[in-house]
Amino acid sequence: MNVITNNNLKCTIALAALENVTDPEIGLNVVDLGLIYQIDFDDAHSKIFIAMTLTTQFCPMGESITGAVKRVLENTFTDAQVLLELTFDPPWSHELISEEGQKYLNQ
Amino acid sequence: MFSNNNNDPLVKNTSHKVVLPFYLYASISFLFSTILLFFSTEAFTQHYFHPQTLAITHSMALGWGTMIILGASHQLVPVLIEGRLYSIKLGYASFFLAGIGIPLLVYGFYFFAMGWQAQWGGIFINAAIIAYLLNLTISMVKSKKENVHAVFVFTAVLWLLLTTLVGLLLAFNFTAAILPKGSLHYLSLHAHMGIVGWFLLLVIGVGSRLIPMFLISKYSNTKLLWVIYGLINGGLIAFLISFLYFSNTSFYFLSVLAILLAIALFGYYCYQSFKQRIRKQVDEQMKISLLSIGMMLLPVVLLILIIGLLLAGSANTKLVLAYGFIVFFGWLTAIIFGMTFKTLPFIIWNKVYHLQAGLGKTPNPKDLFSSPVFYAMGIAYLCGFGLFITGIFTANIVVLKMATLLLILAALLYNWNVIKLFMHKSARL
Numbered sequence: 001m002n003v004i005t006n007n008n009l010k011c012t013i014a015l016a017a018l019e020n021v022t023d024p025e026i027g028l029n030v031v032d033l034g035l036i037y038q039i040d041f042d043d044a045h046s047k048i049f050i051a052m053t054l055t056t057q058f059c060p061m062g063e064s065i066t067g068a069v070k071r072v073l074e075n076t077f078t079d080a081q082v083l084l085e086l087t088f089d090p091p092w093s094h095e096l097i098s099e100e101g102q103k104y105l106n107q
Numbered sequence: 108m109f110s111n112n113n114n115d116p117l118v119k120n121t122s123h124k125v126v127l128p129f130y131l132y133a134s135i136s137f138l139f140s141t142i143l144l145f146f147s148t149e150a151f152t153q154h155y156f157h158p159q160t161l162a163i164t165h166s167m168a169l170g171w172g173t174m175i176i177l178g179a180s181h182q183l184v185p186v187l188i189e190g191r192l193y194s195i196k197l198g199y200a201s202f203f204l205a206g207i208g209i210p211l212l213v214y215g216f217y218f219f220a221m222g223w224q225a226q227w228g229g230i231f232i233n234a235a236i237i238a239y240l241l242n243l244t245i246s247m248v249k250s251k252k253e254n255v256h257a258v259f260v261f262t263a264v265l266w267l268l269l270t271t272l273v274g275l276l277l278a279f280n281f282t283a284a285i286l287p288k289g290s291l292h293y294l295s296l297h298a299h300m301g302i303v304g305w306f307l308l309l310v311i312g313v314g315s316r317l318i319p320m321f322l323i324s325k326y327s328n329t330k331l332l333w334v335i336y337g338l339i340n341g342g343l344i345a346f347l348i349s350f351l352y353f354s355n356t357s358f359y360f361l362s363v364l365a366i367l368l369a370i371a372l373f374g375y376y377c378y379q380s381f382k383q384r385i386r387k388q389v390d391e392q393m394k395i396s397l398l399s400i401g402m403m404l405l406p407v408v409l410l411i412l413i414i415g416l417l418l419a420g421s422a423n424t425k426l427v428l429a430y431g432f433i434v435f436f437g438w439l440t441a442i443i444f445g446m447t448f449k450t451l452p453f454i455i456w457n458k459v460y461h462l463q464a465g466l467g468k469t470p471n472p473k474d475l476f477s478s479p480v481f482y483a484m485g486i487a488y489l490c491g492f493g494l495f496i497t498g499i500f501t502a503n504i505v506v507l508k509m510a511t512l513l514l515i516l517a518a519l520l521y522n523w524n525v526i527k528l529f530m531h532k533s534a535r536l
Binding site: 024107 | 185189190191
């Protein structure tokens with residue numbers, strides 16, 4: 001799982017917070033599932049840019065998952081505005097699941 | 108690269124408001140069908156072209172099977188076509204038109220009132236299917252993406268429309284001789300367009316997308332799905348041609364073999380998806396859904412027997428009754444049981460918790476219904492199903508009555524869980 005970022009410290013905090021957002025169908029959090037592609041921080045304008053994907057395009061749970069990601073980041077970085085981009089380029093694949101995620105799914 | 112796309116159409120789902128009424132209607136129809144079955148058990152010891160048998164068949168095929176599939180597909184079409192559903196209003200139109208038409212038609216059959224009741228019932232049902240087909244077609248055109256699953260669903264709806272149009276002609280044919288032969292003659296044509304063209308094609312089209320998705324499987328084989336698509340449609344078209352233009356029943360074997368091969372290949376597809384799954388745990392709903400794939404073979408075996416007996420010059424009414432029962436109360440009901448509790452909890456969860464997700468712990472969708480009730484439903488259903496088949500072959504009314512009581516119990520438990528889901532209120536853990 002390699003998340004692109006321009007601020008490693010803040011990205012670690014963001015990812016730790018995002019571990020609380022789970023895909024309700026799979027029961028695995030969005031970080032270990034490999035849904036988060038990029039998190040950039042624009043401190044000058046108090047903005048956070050996040051690029052993420054879903055396991056399937058037009059996923060019925062998509063709105064809930066992206067909404068939860070935004071809310072968690074807004075609660076973690078209270079002064080920042082969160083801008084979320086949903087992308088399917090590249091599409092999600094099982095290879096993006098982290099080792100911890102693989103272990104969870106193998107249970 | 109980034110934009111603030113809160114209203115990005117990619118993340119908008121079909122509103123639960125248009126989906127849930129279909130589920131509720133189907134649940135009630137299933138209960139109603141089992142009650143109807145209890146009061147009509149004598150009909151299952153007689154010829155299959157019996158008003159009460161026809162009423163139950165249509166209540167199951169349309170009120171139960173078709174309504175729940177239409178409801179689920181309004182939710183799942185965006186996943187299948189990778190685009191948004193074109194119109195919610197057309198979704199409501201489908202619901203209300205079918206919702207009025209189905210009871211009229213079932214009433215018409217049950218009391219053999221084949222005048223305006225059955226005819227208007229048929230007209231409303233056809234209008235509902237046209238509204239759905241229109242919605243699906245425009246959604247597909249707008250999405251501009253081609254995929255095998257969408258083609259399966261689209262073709263299945265075309266077959267459904269053809270089935271209901273033939274059904275409408277048959278309904279009118281009862282009161283005015285508009286067809287060269289009586290309605291009984293065309294029954295197998297009408298039934299198989301519905302069973303194979305609509306239900307089988309749709310279940311395979313949707314199942315081939317959802318089963319690997321729910322199992323998180325590495326397996327994918329589009330070529331195989333196209334072969335299955337060709338076999339089902341080829342087999343069905345061959346059946347229609349031989350039915351309409353050749354009187355030789357032996358031609359039917361070619362169609363049955365094509366469809367049998369298609370089911371076997373789909374079984375292989377599901378097996379490979381299961382084998383190559385990343386998620387090792389398989390929930391009960393998925394197990395029932397996978398079991399129902401195996402149950403697809405049962406009616407085909409009976410069909411081979413029926414055709415074999417027809418060729419030998421002896422039609423077996425009990426086999427035909429068992430065949431119809433296995434299709435609607437067996438295979439189709441099993442897959443609906445599994446898929447209802449795989450899809451409905453997520454729709455409800457999304458409705459109740461989508462604004463709370465990420466703000467604290469929320470229940471899992473699978474916790475919104477009762478698992479013990481689900482198990483009890485499964486046991487009552489399997490016992491009732493097995494007993495009813497025994498009752499058909501032994502023509503024993505007591506066995507049939509006992510079986511229907513078990514099926515009513517299964518339907519009550521199913522409804523109990525559905526109502527529990529519908530009534531769910533936000534419960535933060």
